[in-house]
Amino acid sequence: MRTQVAIIGAGPAGLMLGRLLQLAGIEAVILERKSGEYVLSRIRAGVLEQGTADLLRKVNIGARVEAEGLPHDGIEMCFDGDLQRIDFMARVGRRVTVYGQTEMTHDLMEARKASGATTIYEAADVALHDIDSDRPRVTWRKDGVTHTLECDFIAGCDGFHGVSRASVPERSLTLFDRHYPFGWLGILVDQPPVSEELIYAHHERGFALCSMRSMTRSRYYVQVAEGEKIENWSDQRFWDELRRRINPDAAERMKIGPSIEKSIAPLRSFVAEPLRFGSLFLAGDAAHIVPPTGAKGLNLAISDVVMLGDALTEFYGERSKAGLDAYSGKALLRIWKAERFSWWMTSLLHTFPETGAFGRRIQRADFDYLCGSVAAQTSLAENYTGLSLG
């Protein structure tokens, strides 16, 4: 089997790259380790930057995000019960859209299915070969048979635990890693959201976030200590803790109910440089992780593949390698800005075991500065709604 671009992973990065290449007349095959149903069962983030929502429309799969996505013109920031709204529209004239990553993945999968493009699900033991040459290959096993795909390029869109980054010789990558000594305990509940906008809260007991998936389904998180066990968190304990950490008004009007999903996710910041090794290009979680506090993970995966899609389109259209050569450097500029923003939001809003009284005063000063400075609010709004691509 032969194709132009082999894409590893059918998460948002792989599927969006597939869509962009298809619209540019470039052939690609997607190889995914899991089944389509499994991919869609993963509960992930839910905030689209303005540019991500616009892109869905641009690639002709915008109907559902248009109908069902919730446009948000701002967020609430809360510090020890004090509230400050950040007005995105007023500050930067842009907004975000609350729309589950799962929904976006579903839209991309449906469009791909309808187009007849090849996606191979449940591809086991995917392996990359000759990536340092211009004739790379990918092999995998399915139904007891080993298959081979020859291609011009491989796009590694297979997430943090994927095979693509692991296929690059160790000495050719530099890894940057920051571990946070806590996780997020999240629940999903079929109750209306407590507030029209998201509430990001700092409290001395820890961070809390009130988010949503729709006007009838809410997503809530609380910071928990590293190594915390999910069995220790009854729904009642979760609700009590969440309500303690947010502003009293919101706590009082919050509608609670039985959780339909409950899980703990660790937080980390991670970047692998460069994003290219020979014929292999990394994009999305395969190359970087951000803590979820700035809602950047999904959006960053999408901006990577927009840049990679443009570079591949330039290669096939004009036989120019300039875009491909520039991809890693250009994408990393934006990635590091999103890393910085996510780290900053995380640092402001969480309690750190080692922070001490001085650190807490600095966090409070950071919040007070934000409340009193249009410039600081503009900076937050600019980053949250999404920086430009170039």
Ligand code: APR
């Ligand atoms: N072979 C084939 N597919 C693989 C392999 C492998 N060895 N390893 C992983 N995959 C698949 C995973 O099953 C998954 O479907 O690659 C896909 C990667 O998807 P994501 O983890 O969703 O990563 P990405 O597409 O980069 O999306 C960005 O942003 O909101 C964050 O972490 C969140 O998933 C989100 C990410």
Ligand code: PHB
């Ligand atoms: C979510 O709704 O899951 C969500 C929203 C905002 C974040 C992180 C997660 O910053």
